[in-house]
Amino acid sequence: MSQQDQQHAGSTGIYLSPMAQRRADFDQACGPLFAQLHLADSVDAAAGLLAAAPAGLLVVDLERFEPSIDLDALAGLLARRGEGPVLLLCPYAYARWLPLLNRARPAAYAITPIEPARLRTTVRQCLDTPGGAVPAADAATLRALLALRARVQAALEAPDDAPGLDERLCQALLAWPGVLHAAMFRMRPDGNLQLEAELGRDSAAGLRLGVLLQRSERLLQAPLRHAFPGLLAAATGEPALLDTLDQAGEPALARDLRAHGVAQALGLPVPADGPGAPRGALSLLLDSPAALAPEAWSTLGDCAAMAALGLRLADMNLEAEQLLARLTYVSTTDALTGVANRRHGEELLEREVKRARRYRAPLALLSFDIDRFKAINDTYGHPVGDVALRTVADCVRALLRSSDVLVRSGGEEFHVIAPHTSAIDGLKMAEKIRHGVEQAAIPGCDHVTVSIGVAQLAEQENADSLVRRVEAAMARAKRAGRNCVELAMQ
């Protein structure tokens, strides 16, 4: 026994674990540090021992306790503990217990599995520390935590889109002292967990989680999911902490992280809106294995909750944008043919007339009307008439340039707004349309023809006058026998 251990030999201790093997292992590793070590197999047994004689150190091994069943009893035990030191041995996937139990009574903790030598050192430190609790956060730490909370809040203030938010959150987390690398994992609607953003500082600038984890998507199926706290948190919905990287049993991953200066890895679930799997997780890689103060735990939990809120806001923005796009489409498009409706066509023509006058560019307007369309409806029925309208619209649209706009201006009447097009080119275009429609096969009925008027915008002319002239030309084409093209008079 070392001199230091002899100093502790006057102390008594209680070790609580429901697992017989764990009690035996602890007794073997740390028994010599105590004058007397009591081993308790249940919360009640530990409470009885404490009531009988206050122990120098209470060690609670959380492995095999059930969060939903045992948390209240354990918190009660810690609350009754009073001033004496408490050490929690917490499996790395149970990190959620730490802030919850710390609320009952600040306690030191070590993440398990833990090597016997390290366990002995930790127990010695607890025996040495008067009060034995985790050192309370000092003023500088509290200031840093307040700044972290403010930065994460600021990251949410412009929730324009989820990818931007992921980046901003990583930036905010990276500014917290000790954080070498921050990353955001997000669950896609198809259940695919993806690495959305990562940022590294100093030695971790070159750290790429996609490389380390051997993939950037389908991460819930990644072979290393049990070993990386960020993935574990997304999978279980519980915070996960590794303060000794080798504890996860993946030496290559631990070595790679250490090579970038990482000493501790933390994963925080980003909760879903309601019950169910988390929306993702935040991953923090830290440069020191120091225990996090209770205040740090609660701030980090708040940050994850704020990240969830930010993602919800980004979703709502996206939904609003999609709704607006849909509304715009519905209000500007003719439902039957999918081309611009009359009202939108009028707006577009006004705009093109202004543009043509400003840049002194030619602008042509075509007006065409399906010949004897009433007979098609009367002979084949209205549904076939609808198909004929759609087929003609599709046929004409396919013949136009991308800068031309096809508008359904009335029942079986259409306009084509053709920027940078003279009367001569407009006539060529009209002939192409007339020929194309004549050739088009209409499902359910005979071929149809169209009569077309063509007009070029005159100097000083407005849209109304252009429309009047082109429709008069189209009417002349009807009178001239249909299936032909007429140029408008000036």
Ligand SMILES: Nc1nc2c(ncn2[C@@H]2O[C@H](COP(=O)(O)OP(=O)(O)OP(=O)(O)O)[C@@H](O)[C@H]2O)c(=O)[nH]1
């Ligand atoms: N199926 C269908 N028919 C429509 C639609 N809109 C208008 N119509 C019909 O189109 C026909 C137009 O008839 P008219 O204006 O007499 O002209 P037309 O028979 O095409 O004769 P001309 O234009 O002189 O060659 C009417 O029977 C309308 O009911 C529509 O959305 N679907």
